[in-house]
Amino acid sequence: MMLIEETTVPQSALPVGLFKEHLRLGSGFSDDGLQDGLLEGFLRSAMAAIEARTSKVLIERDFALTLSAWAEPGQQPLPVAPVSAVAEVALLDRTGQEHPVNAAAWRLRPDMQRPVLLATGSGLPAIPQAGSVRLRFLAGFGPDWSDLPSDLQQAVMLLAAHYYEYRHETQFDGGCMPFGVTALIERYRSLRIGRGLV
Known part of the structure; x- marks a missing residue:
């Protein structure tokens, strides 16, 4: 991470x-x-x-979180709070090529202690072998x-x-x-x- x-x-x-x-x-x-x-x-x-x-x-700022694996198939806790918006989820293959994930496939569950990115379907998209996933989000009280x-x-x-x-x-x-x-x-x-x- x-x-x-x-x-x-x-x-x-x-x-x-x-x-x-x-x-x-x-x-x-x-x-x-x-x-x-x-x-x-x-x-x-x-x-x-x-x-x-x-x-x-x-104070509100933009962050990027890069992971090699999801914490759980259907959800990924975010390491800081409060998170007001997830701007992008993108899969990166082993060469670094980006593949944006449709925003309909995930949603943010805001929480003051543990905000979570949740799958809207059966699970979050599969991360490519030897690849990663990058989440861009806005965090802060304001x-x-x-x-x-x-x-x-x-x-x-x-x-x-x-x-x-x-x-x-x-x-x-x-x-x-x-x-x-x-x-x-x-x-x-x-x-x-x-x-x-x-």
């Missing part, structure tokens, strides 16, 4: 101004935007860390910062502020998240049992 992020979070969707207020940085000075690039980096890092812990995509639930907004701010505060710290701390962030994201984490998700 290979998941590729095909688009990134646009700069306009990042709440740099709100983050400055959260950090209580001064405003109205001539060098007001001097740290914007740095603050943007901390926000992106915090969002990436939270997405990795929760398997939730915060295109804007305001589309995120308030607890996830707060978690991003807290973690980005933590990164900002300890930006010169080089000692390894085991990769622990601050307790407040962990508490805020806990309800979004998927319970993993074996190879599947619950």
Whole structure:
């Protein structure tokens, strides 16, 4: 399985101004935007860390998932949520030649924890020998910062502020998240049992 992020979070969707207020940085000075690039980096890092812990995509983006086999003949769980649309399912033969699958052969079952691509018939199309299947889909709570639930907004701010505060710290701390962030994201984490998700 290979998941590729095909688009990134646009700069306009990042709440740099709100983050400055959260950090209580001064405003109205001539060098007001001097740290914007740095603050943007901390926000992106915090969002990436939270997405990795929760398997939730915060700001809407396009993804491509490539598989060599279906998880089950009639359904394929998607590795991130929430998924709002599956744009394409294509079979790739051993030479890389693409064969689009008719959209009538599958449908998306949206779910906040485990979205699934379902076959509308007896099963999903057979993957060619030594080939693969590629799914393109749109995932995320929405295109804007305001589309995120308030607890996830707060978690991003807290973690980005933590990164900002300890930006010169080089000692390894085991990769622990601050307790407040962990508490805020806990309800979004998927319970993993074996190879599947619950």
